[in-house]
Amino acid sequence: MALPKVGSIGEYIREQRQQAKISLRQLAEAAGVSNPYLSQIERGLRKPSAEILNQIAKGLRISSQVLYVQAGLIEDREPPSDVITAIRADAHLSERQRQVLIDIYESFRKETRAEDEQTSQNARPRHASDPDDEPLPEEYLAALEPYAAPSSNGNVTQETKEG
Amino acid sequence: MALPKVGSIGEYIREQRQQAKISLRQLAEAAGVSNPYLSQIERGLRKPSAEILNQIAKGLRISSQVLYVQAGLIEDREPPSDVITAIRADAHLSERQRQVLIDIYESFRKETRAEDEQTSQNARPRHASDPDDEPLPEEYLAALEPYAAPSSNGNVTQETKEG
DNA sequence: TCGCCGCGTTTGCAATTGCAAGCAGCGAGA
DNA sequence: TCTCGCTGCTTGCAATTGCAAACGCGGCGA
Known part of the structure; x- marks a missing residue:
C-alpha cells in the first residue's frame, strides 16, 4: 500500500500524545518544533519531514521507525532473514x-x-x-x-x- | 550532537550507485526523482526528505533503514543486529x-x-x-x-x- | 567536420516546509 | 467583572525542497 496516508500519521501522533497525556505545546517543546506546526501536522495539513518526525518520536519517547512506518516512509518491518x-x-x-x-x-x-553438495537449494547468488x-x-x-x-x-x- | 553529517549521506548514495554501476540518470529514473536533484543530493548540496530517501533506497535496492541511519534520521541504537x-x-x-x-x-x-563512542554515550561500556x-x-x-x-x-x- | 547521444551539473522557479506572532475559547481566582 | 494561564488554531513570511530546462563535456558514427 504505497498510499502515504499522510493524514494517518497525524492522527497517530495525536493519539500517542493524548495517550501520554501531554498538551500539544508540551510535545512541541519536547520535540523542538513549533506549536502551530505540530498542530497542522496532527490534523494532516502538513507533511512533516523525517527530521521533524524523528524529533517528534523522541518527544513521544517512541521508536522513530514506528512513526516512519506509519508515515509510509518505511515499507514494513522486513527483518533480514539470511x-x-x-x-x-x-x-x-x-x-x-x-x-x-x-x-x-x-x-x-x-x-x-x-x-x-546436496543441500544447495537455498544458495542464491548475490553478485x-x-x-x-x-x-x-x-x-x-x-x-x-x-x-x-x-x-x-x-x-x-x-x-x-x-x- | 549526533552530528548528522548530512554530506555523508550523499557520498554514501553515490558509492552505492557507482558500486551498482548505474548512471546518475538511471538511478534518478529508477527512484522517480529528477536527475539534477539527485546530483545535488549526492554532492551534499541538498538534504533530501525521507520520501525521496525511501525512493532512492528502492532504486538502489537497499534497505531504507540503512539510508535513514546514514542520514541521521534514525538513531542507530537499533535492535542488536540480526x-x-x-x-x-x-x-x-x-x-x-x-x-x-x-x-x-x-x-x-x-x-x-x-x-x-565519542558521539553516543549509549555505547556499551567495555571493561x-x-x-x-x-x-x-x-x-x-x-x-x-x-x-x-x-x-x-x-x-x-x-x-x-x-x- | 558535423550531428547525435549520454554523462553530470547549473540555473531559475513553483510548491512546500517550518516558524514567529497573533487570535479565540475555557476554567480559576480576586 | 476582569485578568491570568492554559488549551489549540489561523495567518503571513523566510527558507528550503524538488523539478524542468538548458549548459558544457566527451565519445561515436556519417
Missing part, C-alpha cells in the same frame, strides 16, 4: 567491513557446499561477479590483520577512521 | 565457520563502536576483563587458511572516504 541480507542491512558496518564479511561468508558457503575462482585476496586478510597479531597486544586497532 | 541471528540460523555453515563469522563481525562492531575483548585466536586464522593463498597481486583498492 546472512547476506542481514550484513547488508547492518548500519554499524563500514562498506569495507561489509564486503569482507560477505566474501568470507560466501567462501565458507562454497567450502561447505563442496563437502556436502554478478561470482567469486567462484578467486580465493580471498590479501585484502581480506589485511582487514583481519589486527587479529592476527600475537597475543601480546589485546587491543583492537582501527583500520579506518573518519573525522 | 546478523548474528542469521549466522546462527544458517544451516550450511559448520560450527567453526559460524564462530569465525560471529567473532569477526563482533570485532568489526567493536571497531565501529569505538569510533562512534578490560570483558571476555569479548579477546582478539581472534589463531584458530580462526586457521579456519581461514585455505583462503590465504598468497596471490602475487598486491592490488588493494583502498577507498578513502574523504579527506
Whole structure:
C-alpha cells in the first residue's frame, strides 16, 4: 500500500500524545518544533519531514521507525532473514567491513557446499561477479590483520577512521 | 550532537550507485526523482526528505533503514543486529565457520563502536576483563587458511572516504 | 567536420516546509 | 467583572525542497 496516508500519521501522533497525556505545546517543546506546526501536522495539513518526525518520536519517547512506518516512509518491518541480507542491512558496518564479511561468508558457503553438495537449494547468488575462482585476496586478510597479531597486544586497532 | 553529517549521506548514495554501476540518470529514473536533484543530493548540496530517501533506497535496492541511519534520521541504537541471528540460523555453515563469522563481525562492531563512542554515550561500556575483548585466536586464522593463498597481486583498492 | 547521444551539473522557479506572532475559547481566582 | 494561564488554531513570511530546462563535456558514427 504505497498510499502515504499522510493524514494517518497525524492522527497517530495525536493519539500517542493524548495517550501520554501531554498538551500539544508540551510535545512541541519536547520535540523542538513549533506549536502551530505540530498542530497542522496532527490534523494532516502538513507533511512533516523525517527530521521533524524523528524529533517528534523522541518527544513521544517512541521508536522513530514506528512513526516512519506509519508515515509510509518505511515499507514494513522486513527483518533480514539470511546472512547476506542481514550484513547488508547492518548500519554499524563500514562498506569495507561489509564486503569482507560477505566474501568470507560466501567462501565458507562454497567450502561447505563442496563437502556436502546436496543441500544447495537455498544458495542464491548475490553478485554478478561470482567469486567462484578467486580465493580471498590479501585484502581480506589485511582487514583481519589486527587479529592476527600475537597475543601480546589485546587491543583492537582501527583500520579506518573518519573525522 | 549526533552530528548528522548530512554530506555523508550523499557520498554514501553515490558509492552505492557507482558500486551498482548505474548512471546518475538511471538511478534518478529508477527512484522517480529528477536527475539534477539527485546530483545535488549526492554532492551534499541538498538534504533530501525521507520520501525521496525511501525512493532512492528502492532504486538502489537497499534497505531504507540503512539510508535513514546514514542520514541521521534514525538513531542507530537499533535492535542488536540480526546478523548474528542469521549466522546462527544458517544451516550450511559448520560450527567453526559460524564462530569465525560471529567473532569477526563482533570485532568489526567493536571497531565501529569505538569510533562512534565519542558521539553516543549509549555505547556499551567495555571493561578490560570483558571476555569479548579477546582478539581472534589463531584458530580462526586457521579456519581461514585455505583462503590465504598468497596471490602475487598486491592490488588493494583502498577507498578513502574523504579527506 | 558535423550531428547525435549520454554523462553530470547549473540555473531559475513553483510548491512546500517550518516558524514567529497573533487570535479565540475555557476554567480559576480576586 | 476582569485578568491570568492554559488549551489549540489561523495567518503571513523566510527558507528550503524538488523539478524542468538548458549548459558544457566527451565519445561515436556519417
